[in-house]
Amino acid sequence: MDITDFFDTFFEEAEELLADMEQHLLELDIDDPDSEQLNAIFRAAHSIKGGAGTFGFTVLQKTTHIFENLLDYARKGEMTLRADLVDTFLEAKDIMHEQLNAYRSEEEPDQEAFERICQTLQQIALEEIGEGLEAATSIPAQPAPVEEPAPVQPQETAESSSSEGTGLVVALLNVGEKDRTLLVEELEQLGTIESQSGDEKRYEVVLDSSVSGDDIEAVMCFIIEPEQIEIRPAAGAAAAPAEVQAPNQASEPTAAEKPVVAPAAPAASEPPVQKPESKTKKPEPKSKKAAAESSSIRVSVDKVDQIINLVGELIITQSMLDQTVSDLEDQSVGNSSLQNGMSLLQRNARDLQEAVMSIRMIPMEFVFSRFPRVVRDTAGKLNKEIELVTEGKSTELDKSLVERITDPLTHLVRNSLDHGIEMPDVREAKGKPRTGKLTLSARHQGGNILIEVRDDGAGMDREVLLKKARESGLNVSDTMSDEEVWQLIFAPGFSTAKEVTDVSGRGVGMDVVKRNIQGMGGRVEIQSKKEEGTNTRIVLPLTLAILDGMSIKVGRETFILPLSTVLESLQPAQEDMYAMAGDDVVLKVRDEYLPVIAIHEALDVKDAITDPTKSIAVIVQGEGRRYAMLVDELVGQQQVVVKNLEDNYRKVPGISAATILGDGSVALILDISGLHRLSRVKKESRKPVNNQPLSFYKEAEPS
Incomplete structure (x- = not known):
């Protein structure tokens, strides 16, 4: 079996893990960090590292390894979080995302960016933790090595951690025959299978492998859920004993100092011990797990598009038949059954079309989730204090529109942050809160979706816009309505910025926003009141099909x-x-x-x-x-x-x-x-x- 068959699954899962990581980093309270969020960030990095090492994505695995170690210190309270550290963590996440895209494109990641972020993370470790931990942040030489315990542990002997193969028992719980066969074939790629037995409820595979239990689980989790896997040392295996730990890390070893397998071998009468990273996850009942497995399925977008095209052709055929029936001159009793059948076909065709179209509908949360980072970074550049509020994240929109609306929304958000919301001191002088409020909302209205970008900033100045428009050579008059004046900002090259920055001021972007939204069959409306704020509304059809x-x-x-x-x-x-x-x-x-x-x-x-x-x-x-x-x-x-x-x-x-x-x-x-x-x-x-x-x-x- 070719391990590359799992590449697409790894890429998709890693994308989701990186998105979750960014969301948790943005939501972290630096003064009082939530331990659950820190653990979630650590688990995301740990899973990506395990999968990257198994699939041979060495650069991604090395980057994540160092990042994971720092996260481990942060979640244990051994490193104090600061705003600049979170910025560095977000930069590391961005570089990991670039590396992932490079591997997806079958290219080598940017070596310069890799070396730069590694040096930055190691420097943080040396400054925040101490020079004695330099070894813990070193880059592993192999994609998935059997890591030896740190030499500072006096209780450990040279024989306590062997580089030879290690016996593991991999138990698959409530896994169907098809997936079980796939997993067993995958385990053959990771070591030698000594024996296998059991049934669908519990199927155990004894594996002789040099790959760690964590990395094996990381690979398995791209096919089944973590609750369906148990990994423990085989009886008599040469595993590192549980007591071989640094004295100050008795509760849990760091990622760089973990033994070959996470738990020690339990007694025969004791249940298998779960990994420390999985303590917060409670096993679900079998019935609930079975329901979760059948609740979703990954399907190629091309297949969905093909079904939608076929349904469209069916709608056209149904319309042709309906036209033919309506043109029949003889409307006697003999045709009543035909008319009833056509009515039923029309209703079923419409229901089928709506059901198929709903497959392509995805929540606006996928769009809105990108903007906490955009707002944070842009507000930092502008030295402004911004609070982002999102409403209607569950509102659904066609996938093709979701992909195309992101860039126009980004322009509108950056425009509100730069031109709309004032500096904190200016807001305070006006009697406003120092922190400006930016709201992203989405809701359905008839056959359309309404997306709004609202701010509580200075609003638009009609006279300033008209003056700038005349200077730009635009044909304007004082009798224009407010709505027509607000639309001037979408004119090519139009900008009211006094100076050009890396955020805005060049007069490009807003005209592209309007053109792109019109290309999606939508329109842009603006409402603004001076000193109260601006509301930019995008009206789009739910689907283009x-x-x-x-x-x-x-x-x-x-x-x-x-x-x-x-x-x-x-x-x-x-x-x-x-x-x-x-x-x-x-x-x-x-x-x-x-x-x-x-x-x-x-x-x-x-x-x-x-x-x-x-x-x-x-x-x-x-x-x-x-x-x-x-x-x-x-x-x-x-x-x-x-x-x-x-x-x-x-x-x-x-x-x-x-x-x-x-x-x-x-x-x-x-x-x-x-x-x-x-x-x-x-x-x-x-x-x-x-x-x-x-x-x-x-x-x-x-x-």
Whole structure:
């Protein structure tokens, strides 16, 4: 059996352990550290070290070994934690993550970074613990050595720790036959199997191996849970006796001074002794363990995507069948069973689609968990005091969107920290708490997810933004609404920073944020009050694969409007339409004047209704603005499968994607904001609007 078969599992497990390690380090109270958190950080490093050594990832194993030793001193209270030490630990975690990625890419890790962090960690050990512990922080020469006890132990003889093979009994508890066969084959790679016996409840393997019990367990834990493994010395094995320990470490040996196996051989009548690192884990009942095993499964994302594509094709086929049945002229009793069957198929297809889509949904916690580190590091550079609050971490979003939303959110967070929240002394002078508050929240609203970045800082200054916009050559006016003024920060190259720093000030980033979010079918809205703070809201669809849409007809063409953008529809009256300067036309709806978009004009659709009063105005929202979109007919609401037009054809202005209708024809999904921009471009080359002379509309401009 090839041990490389377990590489992917190790990489995934190590990623999770490093993420847990970072979270615990960020949550540590330096003045009163929680022993459970310190133990959890130590266990994470210990597990990564064992797996890295077994799989031959030497650089990662050496780095983690030194890091683990320092953590061992910290959790025993032999080293006092400080903010700069935690910073170094976080740096070590980052380098370990880089090393892990290098091995994943089948490359060698950065040797310079490895040597630098090793020297830093060893220097900390010498300064904080003492020169006598230099040997304890030395780098092991082999990936998974049998470590000899430290020479400072006077009770120990040279024969008490042998480098020869050691007999171990590895017991597998409640492990199915398939996994048991896999584990036994893996044990053959780690030593010589002397004997094996037992049943599914308890299966014991006697192994002659030079690999430590800790490292064996670390490998096994990538397949089964720690509670399903017991490792003890075989009777008569040449193991180091339990009493061979340094006098000042009777409770538990350090990682560098542990014997070959963790526990001493128990008496025949005594139960096996668990490792010291596992004391906080209580074995679960068998029934509960069995339930946990069946509660999750690792599946390749490609397989999930394939299922989603097939379900999408099923939805299209179901729509075609539904269209065929509805077109049947004979609606006699003989077709009632067919109609009932189609209704059942439609309901089951929808349930299947929702169930499959839920597989790709992951909680926002995966995104929010990255920001305690971002806030901590950025606040440190800016010398600001920031409290981060997260809300709605369990809110779920499509995996593809989660991966793409991280960078835009990072820009927004750094922008709030730099431009929004004031310096502690300034806040205190304003009567605010010295510590600023930054809130990340997520919640569902209809078919969308709302992600907000809120701060209690200085807020935006309308006059400052307008002045800066004029200096930048942007076309602005004093009559612009606050919402339009706030949107100026997304203009390319726009920045109000007085000086350029490594955090912000170059005028790049915010325009990329808006462009990326629009590329995901979403929009950005900003609310701000001076001296009270700013709220940046991102509105995204829950998924990019399937959406609820409204079918509309313009001429002989059918288009799809995302239902989440549709607010209402009405019949426009001539007295409510006004001609504006520049051939623009607006529609008055309840004292609000909305720009009119004629789809037939923007997309050159023939045989469409040109009289606005005979059209239907669909009120839609895009990029925080509302528009009145003129259509010929509302067909109805339906669920459509989104097909990427840019991948299969090319990017089309005003169009975000395409779909296949029930009759097999292709319908274009409209992009509200892009359609408005396209409409303005077309108006520049056409004098009449909607093929109507300007005298058709009221000449007076709305106030």
